[in-house]
Amino acid sequence: MKKLMLALFSIMLLNNAVAQNTYWQQKINYNMNVKMDVENNKYTAETEITYYNNSPDNLHKVYFHLYYNAFQPGSEMDVRQQNLPDPDGRIGTRISKLTDDEIGYQKIIELKQNNKSVKWKVEGTILEVTLNKAIKPGGKATFSLKNEAQIPLQIRRTGRDNKEGVKLSMTQWYPKMAEYDNEGWHINPYIAREFFGVYGKFDVTIDIDSKYTIGGTGILQNPKEIGHGYSATKSKKSRLKWHFVADNVHDFAWGADADYIHDIVKLNDKTDFHFLYKKGNEKRTKNWKVLEEKMVLAFKFMNKNFGEYPYKQFSFVQGGDGGMEYPMSTLILGNGADIKGLVGLAVHESMHSWYYGVLGMNEQKYSWMDEGFTSWAEDLTMNYLFGKEGANPFEKAYEGYYRLQKSGKEEAMSTGADLYNSNYAYGRASYTKGSIFLAQLEYIIGTENMKTTMLNFFDKWKFKHPNPNDFKRVAEKVSGIQLQWYLDKWIYTTQHIDYAIKLVSTADNNTKINIEKLGDIPMPIDITMILKNGKKVKYYIPLRIMRGVKPTTNTIVQKAWPWVYPKYSFTINYNINDIEIIGIDVENGMTDIDKSNNYYPVKEFVFE
Ligand SMILES: [Zn+2]
Incomplete structure (x- = not known):
């Protein structure tokens, strides 16, 4: 018995160890039918959601984000923005002044789990659903959701009638399932920024007045029927149903306007670019044509250096209130006169396909990862x-x-x-x-x-x-x-780096290099010396804590520096009078906050 208990106990321990090392993530499929009422800035939608619980936990509740609810006077976003010392100029007091037909809202009309109504409550931007039946580990649930929404006047990222006259910037626009991972639910209220979502498939049909052109996440499934730049056929119907599918994405965004020019440009055999921007402005059209060329060059560079873009399509859509990243697409302001500014914006937002789209970091928690990378x-x-x-x-x-x-x-x-x-x-x-x-x-x-x-x-x-x-x-x-x-x-921490270098002549042909760590962040040290005869000598001091060294060429590697020591020195066989200049990190690789003490004898010197 004791033996059996021990055996069982060790199996349990083993299972625990395996569980702690096993990565898992939830999965979701959305099947959405959206009916737009552009005239009244509203839409209704019926959505079937299949949610796969890959976690080791029984889920008794699930949560959705209702981002539109942030655009109401007195909302958490409104109050937060007004209480910051440096409010976002795009928001300021604008939310507090929205009238009833300018606010955004999400109304849940019906919500069922596996065909049975469930209890739910809405608090601000969060919809909390108490399930009839827990979703077991490895199990799934189907949710049927009917909602009615009013599209807010464009304030931040999402909304109607943006400042460049784009009719619809449809982002953060549908009830979006919150992410659940080994840290629990991520159900922060929408007060300003950054998102996190569940990977899965979006099958989205948008029924809209046929004068509107749509672009965004997903690949159009019925291009022949649609026209609008996809095919030569122009539909005579008064309404069109645009059917998009996007797989392996964690959000779905789109823009629509009656005056979009829609250009399709080939990146390579795998991927097409779609550019959607408003017609009627010669300068803008010219800039967007340059943008099309530059983005082909940019993506080739990005594919080579950061990993290959995996989707068949990417859309650059004029819309929003600045630039914002979405899977397979971006919404950017498009009127800027400066081509470099426009390209920079498009490069930044499409670069998020790597650091947000494909590598789905938790942006709320690690904004430095997605924005920084x-x-x-x-x-x-x-x-x-x-x-x-x-x-x-x-x-x-x-x-x-x-x-x-x-x-x-x-x-x-x-x-x-x-x-x-x-x-x-x-x-x-x-x-x-x-x-x-x-x-x-x-x-x-x-x-x-x-x-x-x-x-x-x-x-x-x-x-x-x-x-x-x-x-x-x-x-x-x-x-x-x-x-x-x-x-x-x-x-x-908010600690910083600061190193200083001092030289002392110790004998005729010996010079002692003293380096001092003045800041709290330790770093390995690159040193470059130029002699008066033009000879260049490089030294490298790794940190002992690194337990390794970076590859170097033509560099003398010194013994490792244990970071707790404030000082470090080594002797070189050169006469101090033969040294033109010697400096720490002459290529400015590290953020040394005081460069004036990085050089002997003086800072001003151009290293080739
Ligand atoms: Zn960004």
């Missing part, structure tokens, strides 16, 4: 499209970081997207410091390792929900360098 790749792509030879793609990001560091407003990047005390702190932490997280990682692990890390990360985690540790593990496996210290310091 996207900004990093955007900077590289824009540098490829427009950059000058030898330009540092991250120069602006680093400058932004130095300003933040001096501002006194810096908050740790581990703060949830909605939880920062100011929009400024959120923006700089998520976009700027998130992008520097990668730029600096390249300094730590080396350029080739960095490239491989990004490609392996994409392959290993596509269509899943990676967290910071998952990324770190990929980088560690590729580089053989331990990186927990870097995450802990850069992500979870």
Whole structure:
């Protein structure tokens, strides 16, 4: 008996260990029939949802986001935005002034689980459903949902009649199932930003007045019937049913306008681009034609460097209130006179296909991952499209970081997207410091390792929900360098980097290099020396905590620096008088907040 108990106990332990190491994620299929009433800015929809519970838990409740409810006076979004020290100019007090026919709402008319009505309640932007029957681990449920919605006047991302005159920007527009993972339900109210969703299939039919052209997520299933740039046939019907299917996505967005030009451009044998922008403005049309060419070049570069875009289609849709990423599509403002600005916006938002669309990070929790990684790749792509030879793609990001560091407003990047005390702190932490997280990682692990890390990360985690540790593990496996210290310091604190160099002549042909760690974040040190005879010598000091070194060429690798020691020195066999200049990190790979003490004898020197 005792033996049996022991055996059973060890099996239980083993199961537990397996369960803790097994990744799982929920799955969802939406089958939506939407009937638009554009004249009254309303729609009704009937949706069949099949929800697969791949978790090890019995689910007694499920939750949906009703984002439209945020666009009502007195909503949590309205109040939050008015109480920030630096409110988003696009929102400000606008929600508080919406009239009854300008607000947004989602009304649930009927909700059934496996054909039986269920209890539900709505609080703000969250719909809470108490199930009749729990969904067991490995089980599934079918929900039938009837809803009626009013499309808000465009305030933030979603809505009707945006400032460029686009009729419908249909984003965050349907009751969307909240994500459940090993951290539990993610049911934060919609007060400002960032999303997280369940991967699955969207089968969406939109019944709309035939004068409107639609573009967005998904592939049109009935192009011959539709026309509108898809085929030469022009329908004579007064209404059309656009039937879209998107697989392996976690959201569905679309835009519609009666005056869209619809261009289809081939990227390669696998993927088509769709461009939808308003006609009637010569400058805009010209810019969008340039955009079409630039995006083909951009995606080729992105495919090569960050992993291959896996969908058959991507749509660039004029709409929204700035730029926002959605699976297989983006909604961007399209009137800007500056072509570089338009391309930059389109590159950023479509780059999110990698860091949001395919790698479905929890944007609310790790906004620095999706916004930071996207900004990093955007900077590289824009540098490829427009950059000058030898330009540092991250120069602006680093400058932004130095300003933040001096501002006194810096908050740790581990703060949830909605939880920062100011929009400024959120923006700089998520976009700027998130992008520097990668730029600096390249300094730590080396350029080739960095490239491989990004490609392996994409392959290993596509269509899943990676967290910071998952990324770190990929980088560690590729580089053989331990990186927990870097995450802990850069992500979870507002500590900074500062190193200083001092030279002392010790004998005729010996010079002692003293390096001092003045900041709290330790870093490996690259040192470049130019002698008066033009000779260049490079040194590299890894950190002991890295348990490894980055690959280097023509570089003298010094013994590792245990980071707790504030000082480090080594001696070189050169006469101090023969040294023209010696500097720490002359290529500006790390965010050393005081560069003036990085050089001997003086800072001003151009390294070739
Ligand atoms: Zn972004």
